[in-house]
Structures are given as structure tokens and as C-alpha cells.
Amino acid sequence: MASEATTIKVPGPNGTREVRISSPSRVIWPEPGITKLDLAKYLVTVGDAFVAANGDRPISLQRFGDGIDGEQFFSKNPPKGAPDYVRSVMVVYPSARSHPQLVIDEPAVAVWAAQMNTVVFHPWPSRAENSDNPDQLRIDLDPQPGTDFDDAVPAALELRKVLAEAGLDAFIKTSGNRGLHVFAPIEPIREFLDVRHAVIAAARELERRMPAAVTTNWWKEERGQKVFVDFNQANRDRTMAGAYSPRALAYAPVSAPISWDELESVDPKAFTILTMPERLATVGDPWKDFGAKPGTIDALLGWWERDLANGLGELPFPPDYPKMPGEPPRVQPSKAKKA
Numbered sequence: 001m002a003s004e005a006t007t008i009k010v011p012g013p014n015g016t017r018e019v020r021i022s023s024p025s026r027v028i029w030p031e032p033g034i035t036k037l038d039l040a041k042y043l044v045t046v047g048d049a050f051v052a053a054n055g056d057r058p059i060s061l062q063r064f065g066d067g068i069d070g071e072q073f074f075s076k077n078p079p080k081g082a083p084d085y086v087r088s089v090m091v092v093y094p095s096a097r098s099h100p101q102l103v104i105d106e107p108a109v110a111v112w113a114a115q116m117n118t119v120v121f122h123p124w125p126s127r128a129e130n131s132d133n134p135d136q137l138r139i140d141l142d143p144q145p146g147t148d149f150d151d152a153v154p155a156a157l158e159l160r161k162v163l164a165e166a167g168l169d170a171f172i173k174t175s176g177n178r179g180l181h182v183f184a185p186i187e188p189i190r191e192f193l194d195v196r197h198a199v200i201a202a203a204r205e206l207e208r209r210m211p212a213a214v215t216t217n218w219w220k221e222e223r224g225q226k227v228f229v230d231f232n233q234a235n236r237d238r239t240m241a242g243a244y245s246p247r248a249l250a251y252a253p254v255s256a257p258i259s260w261d262e263l264e265s266v267d268p269k270a271f272t273i274l275t276m277p278e279r280l281a282t283v284g285d286p287w288k289d290f291g292a293k294p295g296t297i298d299a300l301l302g303w304w305e306r307d308l309a310n311g312l313g314e315l316p317f318p319p320d321y322p323k324m325p326g327e328p329p330r331v332q333p334s335k336a337k338k339a
Contacts, residue, residue, distance in 0.1 A: 008040050010047065012106035017085065019111045028067050028119065029252040034273055039114050039246065045277040046244050047107025049285045053243035053257070054110075054123040058091045058101035058131055060239055061113055062120035068248040072119075078102045079116045086112060089128040093237050094321050103128045119248050122239035125195075126188065134195045135188040137168065137297060139202065140233040140240060141180045144215075146225030149268055152180045155206065155214050155227045156263060162205050166299040171290055174268040176247035176255035179227075181240055185294040190301075192236040198300035200315055203229035204307060218316045219333055232318050243287060246273055257287040 005022045024037035043050060061075040078088045078100060086109050088100035101124075104110055110121070125136040139159060141152045156172055159182050163170045168184040175181055186195070203216045206229060215226040233240055241247055241255045256271035256279075271279070314326035323330075 006037065008037070008044065008111060010044050010106075010108040010111050012047070012108050014085065014106060017106075017108040019108055019115060021111075021115050026067070028064070029250065029273075030067060030069065031250045032252050032272075032274065034252050036114065036117075039119070039273065040111050042246070042273045042277065043110045043114055044107060046280055047110065049257075049280055049287075050110055050242075050244045051104060051107055052285070053287060053290070054121055054245070055104045055106075056128050057103065057123040057126065058089055058128060059104055059124065059242070060122040061102065061116070061118040062122060062248065063117045064119050064248065065117055068119060068250075072248065074122075075116075075118070076101055079113075083108075083112060085109065089131065091124070091131045091237075094235070119246055121242045121245040123242045124237075124239060125234075130188050132191055133188040134190070134192060134234075135186060135291070135294065137163075137184045137186050137195055137198060137202075138233060138240060139182045139199055140175070140230040141182065142175075142228045142230050143178045144220075144223045144226055144228055147227055149174075149178050149180070151213065152178070152227050153263055155210060155229075156180045156182055157260075158209055159202065159206050160260065162202050162209070166202065166295075166297075166303070168295040168297075168300075169293050171257070171287055172260060172263060173243050173255055173257040173287075174253075174266070174271060176241050176245070176253045176268075176271075177249065178268075181255070183290070185291040187294045187296050190297055192234070194301060195297060196231065196234040197304045198297035199234040200231045201300045201303035201307060203231050204312065205303060216315070221332065221334055231315060235318065235321070238318070244276065257285065259286045262286075 006024050007018045007020050010017050026036045063075050064072045087103050090098050091101050092098050125134040143152050160170045171183045173181050207214045207216050215223045217223045243257050245255050247253045252273045254271045254276045317324050
């Protein structure tokens with residue numbers, strides 16, 4: 001039986017490469033009928049913007065063997081059989097263990113990752129050659145049950161003001177689901193724990209300004225119907241779906257960079273694999289100047305120290321992290337009361 005495999009031409013900085021796509025007609029998103037070949041073509045079309053946002057970073061691949069409704073796993077090791085233009089970099093995980101992770105340097109690498117059944121791309125907030133020091137401050141605004149995207153919008157606008165007061169130039173994108181991701185380029189001179197503390201300081205300031213709408217409570221039972229500021233996404237080896245990355249949801253959404261002027265009028269469900277290429281061609285890349293003016297987190301760390309002096313200490317870390325200095329007990333509040 002003849003193979004269904006095909007090849008796709010991918011332009012890039014080192015010329016055009018041909019990437020083999022096996023099972024090109026395999027349906028990845030059943031609802032819109034988007035296939036593996038459609039995904040590969042999408043990554044070619046948005047390739048330059050995709051690499052600008054996610055390239056030169058350690059990246060984790062969320063892979064699906066049989067479409068988004070099938071089994072999935074996170075691939076942190078570079079998949080076997082990588083072509084010679086695919087590189088990796090050693091990174092240190094919270095356990096202190098070191099391991100190589102894939103790095104995307106050109107669109108052909110993203111297309112090859114799609115050939116390896118990658119749907120969602122999760123880049124680190126640090127560069128490959130300086131992976132211990134983030135060059136992005138990232139804040140995830142996550143609407144809780146009873147809230148939605150429209151509730152995250154005013155929180156994002158106020159967060160932009162908070163970061164501006166701290167000397168940071170903020171950029172925004174949809175999460176590809178119900179939330180929003182606010183990023184700020186920073187000089188890569190501080191390690192992950194410092195950046196986490198800067199995020200907590202900004203989150204607490206936002207919570208003070210919008211106490212009825214925003215929460216920093218780690219435990220879900222204490223969040224209520226508010227937008228959660230997920231400070232733990234700033235930790236080492238914690239990542240968000242990258243800009244222009246597809247998401248594994250039924251309608252094939254994309255995590256879409258937007259301008260601040262668009263924020264109050266956009267429909268996040270309008271940004272999909274099918275619509276994003278035309279948007280890029282007509283609107284352009286709202287993040288094209290990202291990184292042109294990196295700031296520092298010095299002011300936010302000053303706020304962190306101020307809050308410490310006022311009795312606001314460390315917040316919980318993810319459950320798979322080693323116990324961290326000053327961290328409160330990792331016990332769900334309702335269970336702690338019963339105990």
C-alpha cells in the first residue's frame with residue numbers, strides 16, 4: 001500500500017527546507033475538520049511571527065497521538081529522529097536535575113514538531129543561552145467559574161497601569177481559552193525566584209485596586225467568582241501556550257497577540273488556525289516591537305520587600321516543587337481547619 005506521506009516546503013533564514021508530513025489527512029480538530037497538513041501549513045504561514053515570539057527558548061511540546069480528543073503528553077526531551085537543523089539546550093528543573101529541551105530557531109522546526117504530533121507549544125520565559133534568567137515577566141489572568149473573558153479585560157487594563165508604574169511596557173495576548181496573558185520584556189539579570197516575587201508584588205497591587213474582581217488566593221475554594229492572578233506560572237519550568245500557538249480545544253483557537261486598543265472589543269473565539277493567517281496579513285503582528293525596550297523588575301521587588309515588611313509573606317508553590325523557604329503549609333484550608 002502506498003504511503004500517504006507528503007512534503008511541505010518551509011521558507012526560513014537558512015533557505016527553504018522540505019519537511020515530511022506523514023498521515024497528512026489525519027484529523028486533529030474534528031469539529032472544523034482541520035488536519036495535520038492544515039496545521040503544518042498554518043505554521044508555515046505564521047512562521048516568522050511564531051519564531052519571533054517563541055524562538056531561541058527552551059520549549060515543551062504538548063503532543064497528541066490521535067487528535068485533540070486522544071491521549072496527550074508533554075514532551076520535554078527533543079523527540080528522537082530530529083533533523084540536523086533542530087537543536088536543544090540543557091536546562092535545570094526545580095528538582096535541580098538537568099535535561100535537554102528543544103529550541104525553535106526557524107519555522108521548519110515548528111513544522112517538524114507538528115509532524116511529531118505537537119499541537120500546543122509552551123516556550124520558557126528565558127532564552128536558550130541564559131535559561132536561568134527570564135527576559136519576560138508573564139502574568140496569567142485566569143477567570144474562575146462564574147467569570148469569563150469579559151471579566152479578565154478590566155483586570156488586564158488595570159494591570160497594564162500597575163506595570164507601567166513599575167517602569168514596565170506591557171504586551172497582551174489571548175490565552176486561546178477564556179483568559180488573558182500579560183507579558184513585559186525585562187532585562188535577563190534576575191533568576192526565576194526574583195521574577196516570581198515581582199509577579200506576586202504586581203498581583204497583590206492589582207488585588208488591592210480591584211478586590212471585588214481579582215484574587216491571588218492559590219486555593220480554589222478561596223477564590224470565589226473572581227479572576228485569579230496565577231503567580232505560579234512565573235516559576236521555573238512553568239509555561240504558557242506561546243503566542244500564535246494552537247490550543248487543543250474543539251474550535252482550534254490560537255493564543256493571539258492583540259493590541260491594547262483592541263482588547264475591549266475582541267472576541268477571543270475569533271482567533272483560530274483558520275483566521276489567524278489573514279489577520280497577520282492585514283493587521284500585522286501586534287508584538288513586532290516586543291523586547292525593544294526591556295525594563296527591570298527593581299521597582300516590583302521594592303514592592304515585594306515593602307509587603308514583606310507589612311506581614312505579607314511567601315505564597316504557596318506548585319505541589320511538585322520542593323518545599324521552599326518561607327512557604328506556608330501546603331494544606332487545603334478546609335482540610336487544615338478539620339485537622
